[in-house]
Amino acid sequence: MTALDPAGEPLPLVAVTRYVTPLREGGSLPGVVEAEDLGTYVCKFRGAGQGARVLVAEVIVGELARRIGLRTPRLVVLDVDPAIARYEADEEVQDLLNASPGENLGIDFLPGAFGYDASLPGGGEVAAAVLWLDAFCANVDRSWRNPNLLVWHGDLWVIDHGAALYFHHAWSGGVTDPDRFARQVWSSEDHVLAGRAEGLDAVDERLSGVVTESLLREVIALVPEVWLEPVPGAETPQALREAYLAFLLARLGTRQWLPGADR
DSSP: OOBOOOOSSBOOOOEEEEEEOOTTTTSSSEEEEETTSSEEEEEOOOTTTOOOHHHHHHHHHHHHHHTTBBBBBOEEEEEGGGGGGGOOOHHHHHHHHHOOEEEEEEEEOOTEEEESSOTTHHHHHHHHHHHHHHHHOOOOBBTBOOOOOETTEEEEEEOOTTTTTTGGGGGGGGOHHHHHHHHHOOTTTTTTTTTTOOHHHHHHHHHHHSHHHHHHHHHHHHHHHGGOOOOBBBOOOHHHHHHHHHHHHHHHHTTTTTTTTOO
């Protein structure tokens, strides 16, 4: 069962009808798929080596990006029937499909989009908002090596948030201390937009009024239960949601993570 969004509706659950092609740029082998709603999506698979926590980060940070006014592709939950694996010649793709039955993450495919090339639609304030989001969520994967930015119809779009919220990868031994994450300094040294951000203090003031406990609860609630794998100290999906909320609220209450902030 998928979780509800603030309007009381789940992320759409859509059945995959055809696997089109793998995307081999990353390590997790996402694939382009077609679905029953006639949409085309980038599918990130629950059975990939990085596991379900990457999908959790994609939903929480992607939906947070949307709510602070950044453009990011629409998310759906893709229902994968492993039976489609029989039509795939690539054994690696077959294994991935067979390891990912049921609910996986779908990201709306943006046809004709091209990678960020130092042009900056939206200007320095948009760059500052991206920098703020990445600092708050501790995203370590938006450098020139891998910008994870697209330009589509003249607008800047942020994608691929799976490297954020790194703290949950330490939860296999038990939920850790939110205050440690709250105090963790985030470096903007390699960030692709670090030199383009303008008015970061004003953006911080504005977004601090937008990102509330209520909003964080809303985006965390969107994560499908099946991706919330139990860990010591948080053995149920609801307990895990509360753990994510505690970490993000603790972070929101500090500013050590904000580039240039007084510490």
